[in-house]
Every structure is written in C-alpha cells, then in structure tokens.
Amino acid sequence: MNIKNDISVLLVDDHEVVRAGYSRLLEATNGISVIAEADDGGSAYTEYFNHKPDVLVMDLSMPGIGGLEASRRILIKDKAAKILVFSVYENEVFLTRALDLGVLGYISKRSASQVMIEAIRQVAKGEIYVGHELMPYLVKARSLVDGDPLTKLTPREFEIFLLLADSKSVSNIADLLNLSPKTVGHHTTSIKNKLDISDIAGLTRLAIRLELMSP
Structure with a gap:
C-alpha cells in the first residue's frame, strides 16, 4: 500500500529471487513503496492498470510478451506512464527501441542495485534517466541512420523478429501476441524483406551478432 506521498512502484521481472531482492531494497528506502509485482509482460500490463503506479520498473527479457511490447501497449493506452527499464541488455538497439517508445529510463542490471x-x-x-554505463550506447543509438536495417522494423516487427530469432514458431508467436497466424506470417515476410534475410537461421545469426539474445 502506498504510504503518504511515497513513489509507488510496480516491479516486473520473471525471476522471483530478483524481484524479492529489489523489492527489499526499495521498501527499505524512505519515500518509495512497491505496491505490486508481475512476472511477465502480460501481467505487467494488467497490474499497471489495476494499480496505476507512479513508476513501472520493467525487465525486457521475459517469457511470452516481452518488456518492450508490454511497454508499447501500456504507453499506447496511457501516454503518461513512467517506465524505467532495467535489463541485462547493454546495447544501442534495445536502448533506441525503449527510448523511441517513450520509456523514460534505462539502466543495466549490472549496476541496478546502485542506481x-x-x-x-x-x-x-x-525526467529521462540513462545509466552511466549505457552512455556510450546512447551516443551510438542517437547516431543510428536509416540505413541500419533494424531501424526499418516497426515496434511490432522488432518484437516478432526477436521471437523468431529465439526459435518461436509462427503459431507460438500468434498465441503470445494475440495475433492471427496469417498476420504473423505477413510480418515475418516483411521482416525478411527489410533485413534481406531469407530464413530463420539468418535472423538468429543477426540477433546473436547484435547481442540481442538473452545471455
């Protein structure tokens, strides 16, 4: 329960131990209260609108709907949502995607406990907050040009690209994102055309090369 004027926080991570650790850290801090937790993107969406926290702390890599897609859906419905990403991903691709969606903050799990x-x-x-260790990637992110193939992907295509690279089938992706298999198929074709890649193995290799796969 939010106490007085505490900053209310919804904490989202698929690992219970991680959530417990950060929850203890935040609850021990004056002026911050953890009012709810979630373990995937779908429940993050539901819990956000159930509780309307001041800040949503969001992991990116989770089963089912990932943190980017959940953030996109939340921000479409509530443009004032204040989302802070904390993730193992430290690269310009995810940073760019998050900031372009309207996410206000991005910190790495490597330093999350300190910042x-x-x-x-x-x-x-x-206010925008980008972790110190991510600043070099912020410079790269802002220097990405239209010629970079991933910048051609829409947010929905980027989400499907990651799922395809992670060996999810079209039917799996359709279930996860509440889309028809035909729609996913159209997106898949568009992704391959934009990236000039003919097969799923090629998408996976690109994702690995760009360090977009979970460690």
Whole structure:
C-alpha cells in the first residue's frame, strides 16, 4: 500500500529471487513503496492498470510478451506512464527501441542495485534517466541512420523478429501476441524483406551478432 506521498512502484521481472531482492531494497528506502509485482509482460500490463503506479520498473527479457511490447501497449493506452527499464541488455538497439517508445529510463542490471533508487526518483518526476554505463550506447543509438536495417522494423516487427530469432514458431508467436497466424506470417515476410534475410537461421545469426539474445 502506498504510504503518504511515497513513489509507488510496480516491479516486473520473471525471476522471483530478483524481484524479492529489489523489492527489499526499495521498501527499505524512505519515500518509495512497491505496491505490486508481475512476472511477465502480460501481467505487467494488467497490474499497471489495476494499480496505476507512479513508476513501472520493467525487465525486457521475459517469457511470452516481452518488456518492450508490454511497454508499447501500456504507453499506447496511457501516454503518461513512467517506465524505467532495467535489463541485462547493454546495447544501442534495445536502448533506441525503449527510448523511441517513450520509456523514460534505462539502466543495466549490472549496476541496478546502485542506481535504481536515483533512477526511480528521476523518472517519477518525468525526467529521462540513462545509466552511466549505457552512455556510450546512447551516443551510438542517437547516431543510428536509416540505413541500419533494424531501424526499418516497426515496434511490432522488432518484437516478432526477436521471437523468431529465439526459435518461436509462427503459431507460438500468434498465441503470445494475440495475433492471427496469417498476420504473423505477413510480418515475418516483411521482416525478411527489410533485413534481406531469407530464413530463420539468418535472423538468429543477426540477433546473436547484435547481442540481442538473452545471455
């Protein structure tokens, strides 16, 4: 329960031990209250609108709907949502995608325990916060040009690209994203054409090369 004027937080991560650790950290901090938790993107969406937290702390790599897609859906419905990503991914691709969606903050799990409190307080004020270790990637992210193939993908295509690269079938992806297999098939064709890649193995190799797969 939110106490007085505490910053209310919804904490989203698919690992219970990770959530427990950060929950203890935040609850021990004056002025911050964890009002709910979720373990995947779908439940993050539901819990966000159930509780309307001041800040949503979102992992990216989770079963089913990932953190980027969940953030996209939340921001479509509530443009004022204040989302802070904390992720193992430290590269310009994910950073660019998150910021372009309207996410306000991005920190790496490598340093999250040291900077999360500061990041939450800044994001709660509507200010952008990017972790110090991600600054070199921020420079790269802002220098990406239209010629970079991944910048040609829409947010939906990028999400499907990641699922295809992770060996998910068209029917699996359709179930996860609540789409028809035909729609996923059309997106898959578009992705291959835009990236000039003819097969799923090629998509997987590209994702690995760009360090977009879960460690």
